[in-house]
Amino acid sequence: MSDKRSIGVGVVSLGWMGRLHTRAYRALKEKFPEIEADIRLVSCCDVMEENRRQATEVLGFRRAVSDYHELINDPQVDVVDICSPNFLHHEIAMAAIEAGKPFWIEKPMGISAEQSADIAQGAEAKGLITSVGFNYRHVPAVQYARRLIAEGKLGRITNARVWLIADYASDPNGPLTWRYEKGRAGAGVVLDLMGHGEDLVQYLLRDRITEVTALTDTFIDQRPKPLKAGVGHSGWVVSDELGPVENEDYCAVIARFAGGAVATMESSRVSVGPRSEYVVEVYGTEGSIRWNFEDLNHVEVCLGRSNGALQGYVRAMAGPDHPDFARFQPGAGTSMGFDDMKVIEAAKFVSGVLADEQYGPSAADGWSAAEIDDAVVASAADGAWHQVRAVSGRTTFDK
Numbered sequence: 401m402s403d404k405r406s407i408g409v410g411v412v413s414l415g416w417m418g419r420l421h422t423r424a425y426r427a428l429k430e431k432f433p434e435i436e437a438d439i440r441l442v443s444c445c446d447v448m449e450e451n452r453r454q455a456t457e458v459l460g461f462r463r464a465v466s467d468y469h470e471l472i473n474d475p476q477v478d479v480v481d482i483c484s485p486n487f488l489h490h491e492i493a494m495a496a497i498e499a500g501k502p503f504w505i506e507k508p509m510g511i512s513a514e515q516s517a518d519i520a521q522g523a524e525a526k527g528l529i530t531s532v533g534f535n536y537r538h539v540p541a542v543q544y545a546r547r548l549i550a551e552g553k554l555g556r557i558t559n560a561r562v563w564l565i566a567d568y569a570s571d572p573n574g575p576l577t578w579r580y581e582k583g584r585a586g587a588g589v590v591l592d593l594m595g596h597g598e599d600l601v602q603y604l605l606r607d608r609i610t611e612v613t614a615l616t617d618t619f620i621d622q623r624p625k626p627l628k629a630g631v632g633h634s635g636w637v638v639s640d641e642l643g644p645v646e647n648e649d650y651c652a653v654i655a656r657f658a659g660g661a662v663a664t665m666e667s668s669r670v671s672v673g674p675r676s677e678y679v680v681e682v683y684g685t686e687g688s689i690r691w692n693f694e695d696l697n698h699v700e701v702c703l704g705r706s707n708g709a710l711q712g713y714v715r716a717m718a719g720p721d722h723p724d725f726a727r728f729q730p731g732a733g734t735s736m737g738f739d740d741m742k743v744i745e746a747a748k749f750v751s752g753v754l755a756d757e758q759y760g761p762s763a764a765d766g767w768s769a770a771e772i773d774d775a776v777v778a779s780a781a782d783g784a785w786h787q788v789r790a791v792s793g794r795t796t797f798d799k
C-alpha cells in the first residue's frame with residue numbers, strides 16, 4: 401500500500417451494489433471521522449459505457465476502465481471492491497489476491513463452496529484483510545440483540561427461526577437477469593438471500609451450522625429475455641421472447657448447530673405480499689428476540705416469564721443508545737436505512753486495512769456460508785441430511 405493513511409479505492413462494477421459501496425466510501429469522512437485516512441476513489445471498472453461515464457462525471461472516480469485487470473494492476477489502487485455479478489467474483493478476487501490487495505466483495509463470495517474456499521484460503525495465505533457484504537450484521541438493533549444473547553439474557557439458546565421472503569422476482573414478466581442463470585449466478589435464492597440468513601444466525605448465536613436438510617423449488621420457470629440491462633432489479637427492458645429460469649425460487653432448510661441449537665430457515669424471491677421480510681428470531685430458555693429488516697430500527701425482546709398479565713415482547717426502537725446509531729441520526733425516533741449499514745461495513749473494512757486487523761465479515765465467513773449453501777443444494781437434490789464442512793481462517797461470526 402502506497403501510504404497507510406491514504407487509501408486508493410478501485411470499484412469493479414457500478415450496478416446497485418457498486419453505487420452503494422461508492423456512496424459508503426464517500427460517507428466515511430463524515431460518519432467515521434476517527435478514521436484518519438484520505439480515501440480516494442481512484443478507478444471504477446464496468447463494461448457499460450454509461451456506467452463508466454457516471455463513475456467519473458457523477459461519482460467522482462478519477463478514471464473508469466472496462467477491464468478489471470487494469471483496475472487491479474493500477475498502482476494507485478490499494479484496495480479492490482468487487483460488486484460484479486456472482487460468476488465474476490472468483491476470478492476478480494483471485495486477481496486481487498495475486499496483486500496482494502485487500503478486497504471487499506459482495507455476497508455470495510463465489511458460486512460454489514469450492515470457489516469460496518479458494519478465495520478465503522488465498523486471502524489468508526497472503527494475510528489480506530477482507531470484507532464480505534453481510535450487511536445485516538451491522539444494524540444497531542441486531543448488534544444489541546447479539547449482545548443480549550452473549551450476555552446470557554436469553555438463557556441457553558435452543559432454536560432459531562430465519563426467513564427471507566422477498567417479492568423481487570414475483571412478477572412472471574420480470575426480466576430474465578443474470579440472477580436466474582446457473583452459469584452467472586450459481587444457485588438461486590439459496591445464494592442470493594439465504595446466505596444472508598445463514599451468516600446472520602451464525603453471527604447472532606456465535607455458533608456454526610453443522611448439518612442441514614433442505615428442499616428447493618422453482619415456481620416461475622420462464623421469464624422474458626432482457627433487451628436492456630437495468631440496475632439491481634429495476635430499470636430493465638424486456639423482449640417478448642422467453643428463456644428458462646435455471647435456479648430455484650424457494651428453499652426450506654432445517655439446520656443443527658455445533659452447540660446443540662436447531663433452526664428452521666426459509667427463503668423465497670417470488671412471494672406476493674412481503675417485500676423484503678428478512679426475519680431472525682432467536683429463542684432461549686429464558687427469553688427470545690425478533691428482528692425484521694422491513695422494520696430494521698426495531699427489535700422485539702422478551703426476557704423472563706414473570707411479567708404476569710404483561711408477559712410478552714417489549715418492542716424497542718434503536719436510538720443513540722445503540723451502537724453506531726448516533727453517527728447517522730442524532731435523535732431517537734428517526735430511522736437509519738439500508739445505505740447506512742454499508743457505511744458501517746466500509747468503516748470496518750477500511751479501519752481493518754489501516755490497523756491490519758479483521759473487523760468485519762471476512763472471506764472465511766463468506767466461505768462458511770458457502771459451505772452451508774452447498775450442503776443445502778446437495779440435500780435438496782437427494783433428500784438426505786448433509787454435513788456442513790468446517791472452514792479455516794479468520795472467521796468473525798464466532799468472535
Ligand SMILES: NC(=O)c1ccc[n+]([C@@H]2O[C@H](COP(=O)([O-])OP(=O)(O)OC[C@H]3O[C@@H](n4cnc5c(N)ncnc54)[C@H](O)[C@@H]3O)[C@@H](O)[C@H]2O)c1
Binds near residue numbers: 508
Ligand atoms: N449485500 C446485499 O444486500 C446485496 C444486494 C444486492 C446485490 N448484492 C450482490 O452484489 C453483486 C452485484 O449485484 P447488483 O444487484 O449490484 O448487480 P447489477 O446487475 O445491478 O450490476 C452488475 C454490474 O456489473 C457490470 N458488469 C457485468 N460484467 C462485468 C465485467 N466483466 N466487468 C465489470 N463489470 C461488469 C454490469 O455492467 C452492471 O453494472 C451480486 O453478487 C449480488 O449478489 C448484494
